[in-house]
Amino acid sequence: MLAPEIEVLGLAEVAERLGQPVNRVHQLLRDGQLLAERRDGVLVVPADFVAAGNVVKGLPGTITVLRDSGFSTEEMLRWLFTEDDTLPGSPIEALRGDRGREVKRRAQAMAF
Known part of the structure; x- marks a missing residue:
């Protein structure tokens, strides 16, 4: 469960920010x-997952790595928003800052 202070968006708002219909957001969740x-x-998506009209670069690949490692949705959300002094910041902040390769490397390392 995300901390209450993390901004979230309803699916209609995510669709609006992505310039896509709501059923496309449902497909992105399924995929x-x-x-x-x-x-x-109410189903909500963290606002930090959307930037400049797109899903944050590197987020889908990171989700795949974490899911393949056996993480639940709750565990993935917790990991993405937990501060890591060695990044610095949280993994989602690093992804938004175009440091996706390092985030994905750390996600892969957790699988072992």
């Missing part, structure tokens, strides 16, 4: 390109 959780019964 593992995005992650969502329920807040007060």
